[in-house]
Amino acid sequence: MLNAWADGYVSEIAYTHGFYRELAPTLLAFAALAxxxxSPDPARPLTYCELGCGQGITTNLLAASNPHIQFYANDFNPSHIAGARALADEAGCGNVHxxxxxxxxxxxxxDLPEFDIIVLHGIYSWISPENRQAIVRFIARRLKVGGLVYISYNTLPGWAAFLPLRQLLVDNAVDTAMPLTTRIDQSLKAAEALQQANARYFLLNPGxxxxxxxxxxxxxxxxxxxYFNRESTPYYHTDLVDELSAAKLTWIAPARPLEAIDSLNFTEAQxxxxxxxQQRSRREGLKDFILNxxxxxxxxxxxxxxxxxxxxxxxxxQTLFILTVPATSLGELKIITPLGQLTLATDVYRPVIDRLAQGPLTAxxxxxxxxxxLFAQICQALIILVAQGYAHPCIRPEQAAAIRPHTDRFNQAVMARARFSGDIGYLASPLTGTGLAMDQMTQMLLSAHLAAGTADPVASVWMHMxxxxxxFVRDGQMLMDDQDNLTELRHRYDALLKDAWPxxxxxQIV
Ligand SMILES: C[S@@+](CC[C@H](N)C(=O)[O-])C[C@H]1O[C@@H](n2cnc3c(N)ncnc32)[C@H](O)[C@@H]1O
Structure with missing residues (x-):
């Protein structure tokens, strides 16, 4: 079924319920600082707009954990907006539109304000040229001077090898009389058959x-x-920079600061x-060739x-940081970069982690x-710890009290949903202004643990299950034996109390 309003974009299947941490005002400011x-100070009463918000999980969670910021988000799929508004209502988010x-x-x-921050994740490469122009017009009209834009997009040269694959998938799925899910399944099977028949495209493009x-x-x-929209347009970084200059935008950095630490990403020769x-966007474009x-x-x-x-x-x-994982879980630290696996210097990282384990500290x-x-070593260590999800910029613990009722209500709404859906895999923190990953079962265990009068949270969740x-599923196999499921549940509850609880x-999530 093709919806006339959808302009070639997929609308018969609703999108997934993702949370994207790079969109948090605290992390955007951190990336700009790095x-x-x-950039706009996330502690101030900013205005923030997410274009093409999908299910609105990111915007809702950020609204709950940043109640001093006014959030706006659009999507032309009414199912997405209905779902996003329902969650906002359940979570009592009064600062989201x-x-x-x-x-x-x-x-x-x-009828919209001017925005300090405009973000669009997973949009620009997937829509028509006319819609991209509309976005540029929107940014030109609605972004404040000094305002920040986050944008993600499929990139050349790396995406070039996949354009024929996408074309193949779309061509295999032209019979619009069938539901899209059926067409997708058939299309994937046809592509696999072509690969198994040793089509040279696959042989010569192992990627x-x-x-x-x-x-x-x-x-x-x-x-x-x-893959199944009418449009798919990967961009060279330099072309995107040129296109967005029509809205007076200047590129400042990758949204993931780790990518800007050249010594971690490139060989001496590179x-x-x-x-x-010398020219920054050309240099950035050259990096894209080096990294494909x-x-x-x-x-x-x-x-x-x-x-x-x-x-x-x-x-x-002055920027405060907090550990977001138990310090004991961080042994010898290794990171994967384009250069391969690197072991981080223990004499730098251990003392930084041990200090942060005692509570939030500024650099x-x-x-x-x-x-x-050196101060520079500490800053670089913090960039890497944040990139790995081990630490996060935060506010002072005493400042979080005013935010806590908002995140508590959001988290209660999420945990209530966990009883019938695993869609929202994050809880909100008033301290970091962002989300912490937590799976459905752990959310149910936490909810039962927090509920007054639940004698044994494991028994209560097992009854519900x-x-x-x-x-539970282990190694791709569903656990059919009751005892195996109970053991797994007990194991998760123990991990919740021992590792996650601190x-x-x-x-300040609990
Ligand atoms: C790939 S999804 C990304 C959603 C969200 N940003 C995320 O990352 O979860 C793209 C979204 O853009 C929306 N969209 C596509 N074309 C649009 C248009 N012309 N106007 C408004 N929304 C549009 C779709 O409905 C979809 O929710």
């Missing part, structure tokens, strides 16, 4: 064969929106080549203000406590 650029509007309608609306294997294992809702290119980049998340500003070194250092010195506090480390015929407490 690139030595000023979900708009059933297309990008073209957003560009023409006169495409790998991707097909990945696609087959992905959720149908994700596949539909990723660094020498990059050093020969397939996907980028970039930050742009309308009127960039680079921070002078002392200003930047002063901001770093300045850490430097005062660890004079053997039995009533809905729910079972972190949940520190993040």
């Amino acid at each position: 690139a030595n650029h000023s 979900f708009l059933d509007s297309s990008f073209a309608e957003m560009a023409d609306r006169t 495409a064969a790998d991707r097909l294997k990945t696609i087959v294992s992905q959720q149908r809702a994700y596949i539909a929106h990723e 660094l020498a080549l990059l050093g020969g290119v 980049q397939q996907f980028r998340r970039d930050l742009f500003v309308k009127g960039p203000l680079p921070l002078h070194a002392p200003q930047g250092d002063a901001m770093w010195a 300045g506090d850490l430097h005062a406590a660890l004079p053997q480390l 039995q009533s809905c015929k729910q079972r 972190v949940l407490k520190a993040l």
